[in-house]
Amino acid sequence: MLRLVLHGLRTRWVTLAGSFLALALGVGIVATTGLALAATFAGPPQAPERFAAAPVVVRGEDEVRVRTPAGVRTQKLTDPRPVPAAVAARLAGLGRTELDRTFAVSGGGADGASGRASGAMAGHPWSVAAATPYRLLSGRAPSAPGEVVVAAGTGSAGDRITLTTPAGPGRWTVTGTVRPAPFERAVFFTEEDAARLSPDIDAVVVHAAPARVRAAVGEDSGLAVLTGDDRRRADPDPDRDAEALVSVNALLGTAAGITAFVSVFVVASTFSFAVAQRRREFGLLRMAGATPGQVRRLVYAEAALVGLLASAAGCRLGLSGAPRLAHWLVHQGLAPAWFAVGDQNWPLHTAFWTGLAVALTGAVAAAHRAGRVRPAEALRDAAVDSGTMPPVRVVLGAAVLLTGAVLVVLGLVQDPAGLLKRKTYTTQPMLLITGCALFAPVLVRPALRLLTWLPARLPGATGLLVRENASAGLRRTAAVAAPVLVTVALAASLMGTRATIDAAEAAEAHGQVTADFVATEEHGDVPQEFVDRARRIEGTRVSASRATSVTVLEEGTALIRSDARAVDPADAAAVSALPVVAGRLTGLDDDSIVVNEEWETHRVGDRVRVWLGDGREVTLRVAAVLATGTGDNGVYLTPRHAAGAGVDRVEIAVRAGADRRAVERELRAAGRATGTEVLTRDAWAAAGAPGGGSTRTGLLMILAIALVYTGIALANTQVMATADRVRDFAVLRLAGATGAQVLRLAGAEALAVVAVGAGLGGAVAALNLLGVRAALGRLGVPAAVVVPWEAVGAVVAVSAALAVVFAVLPASFALRTRPVELAGARE
Known part of the structure; x- marks a missing residue:
């Protein structure tokens, strides 16, 4: 053997x-x-990055811990509480301390050509620099109001730069530079300027024994005493590496699964x-x-x-x-x-x-x-294939197709939002794709007949020969069409589903905001001066909101965090059209909360225990319930529960009868004066539209893998098939066809088969995308199916080129032998 x-x-x-x-x-x-x-x-x-030189760091707890029957559950807090001034005073009695205040700073430019300040930066008092990796490279420390130290490359000593701080834009003098750090772009102010710009104390560096510090802080204070590697919790975005690894894990896992x-x-x-x-x-x-x-x-x-x-x-x-x-x-x-x-x-x-x-x-x-x-x-x-679909393959294909259809129907009935999750829309379409690929020998013949109906009736024999050759060699045709079917279906299903969901999310966000103008600050808070000036403009209705979060314990063991927005209910109702399914948004008060249908407790009037963004535990009454939508409909609270978060979005509606152009002029003037960008509603929605990121990168990687496999399958099948067709080529040559005509026939047949595979793949993708559209319809989100024509076109073009090349090249080698010898060839 x-x-x-x-x-x-x-x-x-x-x-x-x-x-x-x-x-x-x-x-x-x-x-x-x-x-x-x-x-x-x-x-x-x-290891800790920012406070690497600090012996002990005291800051607000960044986690909420809840004891459940299954053990202690934790969730990250979005707004750790500041260190109280009284606690900072007690810590100062233990030894030398440095008070850290962190606030958003953005730069507009420097006078002269020696430096340039631009983009998002983090402001700190210079006194805390000793506990960090920052050391002076040039110049001196800031000592007077209006002086700053910046990272090298941002400016040079003596420069006058424009910085936008929580107090608005202003001119600052650079007195020195420090070595840049990889985790942030720092700007250091005097202690007095930092305290004026950001009164809250974010952390305290204490030069004392950790045990004494813990005793001074006390238990159940909501503050954490950090030493050793735990000091990393005080770094900017300490979980960024862990979150990145989770995304990489999902990306590689999906790629490996689809590869298999x-x-x-x-x-x-x-x-x-x-x-x-x-x-x-x-x-x-x-x-x-x-x-x-x-x-x-x-x-x-x-x-x-x-x-x-x-x-x-x-x-x-x-x-x-x-x-x-x-x-x-x-x-x-x-x-x-x-x-x-x-x-x-x-x-x-x-x-x-x-x-x-x-x-x-x-x-x-x-x-x-x-x-x-x-x-x-x-x-x-035999010259004509027969029996290409054994009963086992029929049963298996039918079972796979039925399973895929049942899963889609069950998802639409029981959990339409689940069909929009990445794990679902990247794996579930495989069932329909596999089922249709198993039925390829049955589906190819009618599709081929339909595609070649007109060419077969045109003058000349090429169209007729393409149809008959492809129909006679059904196994060969199915073997070429199937990988094209899979790749086109993958490209259209995966990229189309992601694009459709992105478009639905953008349309949903656009529809929920009825304000004429929106002012946001990506890297910090909108200055209070802008909010006050916007409110004073005649003919406007202004809603200033804050981003925060709430955490809820569901089913007794699951601690779930939800994004939340703190709003004034009357102002928010005037500038938004939220999908309220029960209750009223105007019914929101300091004792209540607005939730969505995904919450376990979502009946108006019921009370629910939640933890706010700073860890405080409160029990609130459900005032209104929002539809689930695409999953971005969050929670709404009043500013009392904003956990100290600053205003990050201001929505301005123009009252009926007011002069819109005059309002816009005054808003933009207020924006220029306070360093705030004012966008129209459409521009704001376009700027915040989802898309790109690791998900798109992962999908493109998957498509690249599938396309490589398609090329291998096409090359292998076409080369193998040529060995069986040498006698066919010889008969055509003996009948009077030239070598070029035979090669054109081989190429035309390859194109026809690729077109059949692409058509079947498109039909499978259409079924998958219609399932996504139905799920969005069930969720009440108006959205049209987005077809990724660019990706599909690229896949079809590459497949067609590969099919033609690997059909024509082996045929050209075969035609080098005399037709009489080829006609007499045997296996």
């Missing part, structure tokens, strides 16, 4: 080359992503087509006395040998590719700067055995078909 297997591999290496490449690539991608995934599980310990799916499909398709080509060979083996079991074992042995070789090659590819993938993730900003592949071995073992399992799984159907070949097949030389 082994000798027969090795002889078969040696004589049919072209046939198995596609399976080897597809499997090696699949194992390589699984190994690469696995090694990168392993690196996300155990990153190096992260596509590789199984391609390998199974390749083995199936190869077995169909070897019917006469298997028939001869049966005539020579081979049993069906021996024929099946022959196919399994070939698959196992190919699987072993391809898996070994793929693991080697993974070892080379994983460091490059890690570098790319860091370069794209998707992973932390320290991210690198470690020395874990388990991803290589997983990839190797997965590759072998994929090879054997892909050969199951082929081995079963090979075992059913009868001895009489050795005498057959």
Whole structure:
């Protein structure tokens, strides 16, 4: 048996080359992503960055901790409470202290060419710099009002720069520079200026024994005493690395899963087509006395040998590719700067055995078909394929399609919002795609007839020959069309679903804001001076809101945090059209809350226990309930529960009868005076429209993988098919066709088959996108389906080019032999 297997591999290496490449690539991608995934599980310990030189740091707790029957649950707080002045005074009695105040600063420019200040920065008092990595590179520390120290590259000593602080824009003198830090762009003010701009104390650096500090702070104070590596909790955005690793984990996991799916499909398709080509060979083996079991074992042995070789090659590819993938993730900003592949071995073992399992799984159907070949097949030389859909494949395809349809229907009935989640819309479409791919031999013939109906009736024989050749070689046609179907369906389903959801979210946000103008501050708070000036403009209705959060305990064990917005209910009702399904927004007061339908407690009048953004626990009455929508409909509170958050959005509506142009002029003048950007409603909605990010990057990576597999499948199938068509080409040549005409026919047939695959893939994608549209309709979100024509067009164009190239090139080599010799060729 082994000798027969090795002889078969040696004589049919072209046939198995596609399976080897597809499997090696699949194992390589699984190994690469696995090694990168392993690196996300155990990153190096992260030392404190900003307060690396501070012995003890006291700040507000950044977590809420709730004891449940399943243990203590925690959630991050968005607005840790400041350190009370009384506590800071007690700490000062223990030893030297530095008070830290952090506030948003943005720059407008510097006088002269020596420096330039621009973008988002963080303001601090100079006294706290001693506890941080910042040291003077040039100049001196700020000592008088209006003086600052900036990071090198932002300005130079002696520059006059414009900075927008919580008090508005102003001119400041640079007295010195410090070395830039990777975690923030700092601007240092005098202690007096910092206290004026940001009265709250965010943290206190204490030079005393930690035990004495804890005793001075006291228990249940809502303050944390940080030492050692815990000082990292006081860094700017201390969870950014962990959140980035979670995104990388999801991205790589999805890529590995879809790689396994596509590789199984391609390998199974390749083995199936190869077995169909070897019917006469298997028939001869049966005539020579081979049993069906021996024929099946022959196919399994070939698959196992190919699987072993391809898996070994793929693991080697993974070892080379994983460091490059890690570098790319860091370069794209998707992973932390320290991210690198470690020395874990388990991803290589997983990839190797997965590759072998994929090879054997892909050969199951082929081995079963090979075992059913009868001895009489050795005498057959049929030109037309028949029996291309065995009952097992029909049952399997129907089961997969039915499962996919049932999941969509159940999702629409029970949880339409769940269909919009990334894990669902990246995995669930695979069922419909797989089902339609299994039915490809049945679907290809009518689709091909429909596509070639007009060309077959045009003058000349090309259209008719394309239709008849493709219909006669149905297995070949299905083998070429199926990978195109999968890739087009993936591109249209994944990219289209994401684009449709993005458009729905943008439309939902645009529809909920009825204000004519919106003023926001991305990196800080909108100055109170702007709010006051906007309120004084005749003919306006102004709503100033604050972003915060609330945390609720659901089902006794799940601690869930929701984004919240603190508003004045009367003002908010005048500038918004929230999707209220029960109660009234104007019923909101200091003892109540507005929730959405996703909350466990969402009946008007019920009371719910929540933790505010600074950790305070309160019990509030449900005043109104919002529709779930796309998932961005958050919670609304009054400013009393804003946990100290500043105004970050101001919505201005022009009253009926007021002069809109005059209002706009005054608003923009107020914006210029306070350093606040004023946008129209449409411009604000466009600026905040979702899109891009790691999700799009991940989808593009998946499509690139699928496209590579499509190229391998097309090349392999077309090369294998050419060996069977040399006699057809010879007959055409003997009938008077020139070599160029034969090549054009081969290219036209390849294009027709790709068009069939693209059409079927588009139909599958349409079903998936209609499911998403139905889910949005169930949620009451008006949205149209967005078709990613650019991505689909690129996939179809690349597939068509590959199909034509790999159809024409082997045919051109075959045509070099004399037609008389080709006509007499036998298998």
